[in-house]
Amino acid sequence: MKKRRVVRRQHEDLVVLGQVIAPDLQKYKSTLEILKPTHDLSIPSEWPSPDEKQLVVFHGYLGSCANLSKNLSFVQLLSKDGKYSLQVVSSGSTTKSTGSSAHEKIKSLNTYTPVAVKGLIRNRKQPPQDDSPWVQKVKHVELDLTDVQALNDFPSDIIVKQDKNFPPEQRHLQLRFRSELREAIHFRSKVSILLRNELDKAGFSEVETPLLFKSTSEGAREFIVPTRKKGLAYALPQSPQQFKQILMGSGISKYFQLAKCFRDEDLRTDRQPEFTQLDIEIAFGDADEVMKFVESLMQTLWAKVLGLELPSPFLHLRYEEAMSKYGSDKPDIRLGMPILRVDYLLPGDLTHKITPLQDPIVEMFALRLGATQANPPTIREFITAFMDSPQGTPFIQNPAGAPGVFIFDSSRPLQGLSALGFEAAEYIEDAISAEDGDLIVLQARRNSAFTGGSTTLGNLRTAIHTAAVKEGLLDAPAGFAPLWVTDFPLFSSESSTEPGQRGNAGLASTHHPFTSPKTPEDIDLLLTDPGRVTGDHYDLVINGIELGGGSRRIHNAEMQEFIMRDILKMSQERIAEFSHLLQVLRAGCPPHAGIGLGFDRLVALMLGKESVRDVIAFPKSGKGEDMMVKSPGMVNDETLRMYHLKARNSNE
Numbered sequence: 147m148k149k150r151r152v153v154r155r156q157h158e159d160l161v162v163l164g165q166v167i168a169p170d171l172q173k174y175k176s177t178l179e180i181l182k183p184t185h186d187l188s189i190p191s192e193w194p195s196p197d198e199k200q201l202v203v204f205h206g207y208l209g210s211c212a213n214l215s216k217n218l219s220f221v222q223l224l225s226k227d228g229k230y231s232l233q234v235v236s237s238g239s240t241t242k243s244t245g246s247s248a249h250e251k252i253k254s255l256n257t258y259t260p261v262a263v264k265g266l267i268r269n270r271k272q273p274p275q276d277d278s279p280w281v282q283k284v285k286h287v288e289l290d291l292t293d294v295q296a297l298n299d300f301p302s303d304i305i306v307k308q309d310k311n312f313p314p315e316q317r318h319l320q321l322r323f324r325s326e327l328r329e330a331i332h333f334r335s336k337v338s339i340l341l342r343n344e345l346d347k348a349g350f351s352e353v354e355t356p357l358l359f360k361s362t363s364e365g366a367r368e369f370i371v372p373t374r375k376k377g378l379a380y381a382l383p384q385s386p387q388q389f390k391q392i393l394m395g396s397g398i399s400k401y402f403q404l405a406k407c408f409r410d411e412d413l414r415t416d417r418q419p420e421f422t423q424l425d426i427e428i429a430f431g432d433a434d435e436v437m438k439f440v441e442s443l444m445q446t447l448w449a450k451v452l453g454l455e456l457p458s459p460f461l462h463l464r465y466e467e468a469m470s471k472y473g474s475d476k477p478d479i480r481l482g483m484p485i486l487r488v489d490y491l492l493p494g495d496l497t498h499k500i501t502p503l504q505d506p507i508v509e510m511f512a513l514r515l516g517a518t519q520a521n522p523p524t525i526r527e528f529i530t531a532f533m534d535s536p537q538g539t540p541f542i543q544n545p546a547g548a549p550g551v552f553i554f555d556s557s558r559p560l561q562g563l564s565a566l567g568f569e570a571a572e573y574i575e576d577a578i579s580a581e582d583g584d585l586i587v588l589q590a591r592r593n594s595a596f597t598g599g600s601t602t603l604g605n606l607r608t609a610i611h612t613a614a615v616k617e618g619l620l621d622a623p624a625g626f627a628p629l630w631v632t633d634f635p636l637f638s639s640e641s642s643t644e645p646g647q648r649g650n651a652g653l654a655s656t657h658h659p660f661t662s663p664k665t666p667e668d669i670d671l672l673l674t675d676p677g678r679v680t681g682d683h684y685d686l687v688i689n690g691i692e693l694g695g696g697s698r699r700i701h702n703a704e705m706q707e708f709i710m711r712d713i714l715k716m717s718q719e720r721i722a723e724f725s726h727l728l729q730v731l732r733a734g735c736p737p738h739a740g741i742g743l744g745f746d747r748l749v750a751l752m753l754g755k756e757s758v759r760d761v762i763a764f765p766k767s768g769k770g771e772d773m774m775v776k777s778p779g780m781v782n783d784e785t786l787r788m789y790h791l792k793a794r795n796s797n798e
Contacts, residue, residue: 173296177297177298180295181203181262181295183203183204183205184201184204185204187206187223190284193287196267196287199266200266201292202266202289203264204262204263205260205261205297206223206226207224207226207258208221208252208256208258209222209223209231209257211257213253217249218235218237221252223261223263223289227328228280228281229282229325230283230284232284232287233273233283233289234252234263235291236252236291236294237249237291248293252291255296256301257306259298260296261294261295261297263295264293264294265289265290265292267288267289268288268289268290269288270285280326281325310323314774315773317764317773317774326760330753330760330761331763333451333749333753333761334749334761337447337745338404338745341424345426345443350426351398351402353398353402353403355390355403356389357383357406358371358380359380359382359383361379361381361723362723363659363720364384364385364659365384365654365655365658365659366410366411368381368384369382369409369419372789373789383407384408385405385423385742386425388727390425390427390740392726392727394427394701394738395734395736399429399430400428401425401426403425404422404425405742406421406422406423407421407423407742409421416758416759418766419770421744421746421758422746423742424744425742426439426440426696426740426743427738427739428739429736430738431737431739433682433697433698436739436741437460441458441459441460448626448752451752452752454626456628457628460628460629460686461627463629464631465631465632465634465635466633469604472485472604472607473485473602473603473607474599474601474605474690475599475634475692476685476690476692477604477687478608479627481607481623481690483511483512484511486510486574487508488508488509489506489508491566491567491570493566493567500547500548500550500588500589501590502547503591503592503593506590506592506593507590507591508588509588509589510587511607512574512578512580512585513585513586513620514581515583515614515619515620516580518583521583522554522555522582526553528614528619529553529585529610532610537609538609544602546589546590546591546592549587549603549606550565550588551585551586551587552585554581554583556582557582561580563575574586585610587603587606589601589603589606597639623689626688626751627688627689628686630684631685632684633664633683634657634685635677635678635679635681636655636664636676636683637656638653638654639652640652640653653714655714656683659710659714660699660706661698662681662697662698662700663680668681682739683695683697684696684697684741689751692744693748694742696739696740699737699738701736703728703729706724706728707721707728710724
């Protein structure tokens with residue numbers, strides 16, 4: 147039998163027989179028995195007083211270090227959450243620890259190293275003023291170091307500076323070194339806890355619904371999850387809509403959930419392929435009950451978290467009213483600038499100049515820049531630059547005609563509005579109480595019912611206001627202006643960009659196919675003119691942001707089948723996708739209503755963030771990619787075979 151070679155090696159007082167332990171493994175081994183914290187660096191009120199001369203242990207991260215001499219250093223110790231900073235005084239006389247002094251050890255460590263430090267609290271002279279908006283420095287005491295233990299290394303190749311912007315591939319460093327991102331995550335947690343508590347007090351039960359669902363023609367494009375059973379796949383839920391309706395027919399009278407939702411959409415307007423939704427449903431409830439409860443919930447949230455009072459009750463606008471007055475189904479009413487119809491006042495030759503449409507509707511809004519003391523030449527320069535910019539191009543190229551832009555100027559004939567004719571000029575001046583420098587914008591559109599979420603003039607209203615704020619001509623709107631938009635059309639023309647319900651009627655549900663018609667008269671219209679039917683659908687809008695939508699649901703199986711079969715003209719195969727829901731409705735399901743609120747967007751709105759990515763720990767990019775973990779990833783041939791899949795060539 148061959149003799150085993152005995153290896154004897156010494157490394158930092160470690161002698162190992164029969165094997166070699168690498169230094170890095172020894173470092174890790176040392177962290178399994180770390181100094182236990184006696185106090186939390188984030189809670190100074192619980193620390194012992196200097197007079198007690200009690201040894202304390204803190205956990206945290208090393209901050210900046212000032213070496214006053216070979217034997218004296220001042221090191222900042224950051225709390226685990228990065229909110230507090232305590233000065234640590236290290237001197238050459240520090241007690242010996244594991245073969246080297248604590249002073250030598252702490253000087254050898256890189257900034258941002260996670261550590262456990264031990265020492266005595268002592269009084270400190272008042273330091274010079276050096277306030278940070280994110281870190282609160284403890285100024286009345288400091289720590290006299292007796293021991294330090296490094297819990298990991300922070301590599302020197304990671305460069306951290308105050309203005310350093312880490313890329314999305316280093317999301318962990320973004321979170322660690324951008325305190326506003328961490329604060330947003332903490333704020334999000336606080337909001338979710340409060341919502342859960344308030345819903346619990348109101349008698350709601352939190353119910354988790356499945357993430358592995360099946361593909362149904364609910365309205366949005368789904369993510370498919372293949373299985374090892376050939377031809378079978380799950381679909382990730384667009385929302386818990388069908389499950390929560392099933393719960394309403396199952397004796398769960400008040401349901402809520404902070405639910406994960408998935409939609410394979412084009413990621414425009416700051417959307418995410420996976421997002422969190424505050425989902426609420428009430429059995430035996432109607433639209434008014436849901437809206438009143440959500441109003442109360444939002445008022446409580448704003449009061450307890452932001453210390454602000456929202457109006458009560460919220461403003462209600464019908465869809466037609468919102469579109470005609472603001473050109474949007476999610477208007478920011480803080481901007482003012484209501485849209486007025488003026489085609490009946492305009493000379494015929496002017497109407498022909500601004501649009502090729504026959505019998506058009508012509509509308510206008512006024513941007514009140516006169517009150518800002520900006521003179522007409524300044525405003526003319528501003529609006530010319532805007533229209534010549536990429537933001538203005540879509541409006542110039544509008545097939546219904548480019549906008550007509552006028553500047554109120556009392557030094558000119560008819561105050562600069564002579565092209566509009568005396569009657570229109572006089573009406574506009576009186577309607578808006580015009581001042582020199584006010585910008586007046588006209589736009590033509592087809593003389594037909596509103597469709598979609600905005601008009602060209604509504605989009606132009608928002609774009610010009612945003613540009614005026616950016617140029618310093620207007621102050622940014624402040625505060626919160628909540629409102630409900632109601633009475634949407636139950637059906638809309640089918641869109642080429644959305645799958646809808648894949649019926650043959652040329653119609654798709656504006657909200658989803660489970661939304662109820664609003665009145666008995668609307669049910670009668672289903673038989674004669676479905677396009678004119680109003681749905682019992684409501685959206686919550688704050689500051690021009692649609693936080694979510696809800697509706698009273700169809701709770702009768704025959705009515706639900708009628709909508710799918712006879713109005714949307716879905717095939718029997720498509721209708722069969724919903725057989726589980728129809729069974730529930732057929733079994734005496736009570737009337738019910740609910741809402742889904744975008745939780746990510748709610749938090750972003752409360753914090754004043756422009757992007758939901760700033761309130762999500764690990765967001766996807768505009769291409770739906772997680773840049774840090776590199777998802778989605780390629781699937782190898784073995785996995786493809788396991789799931790009965792085959793990769794298609796790009797030209798197939």
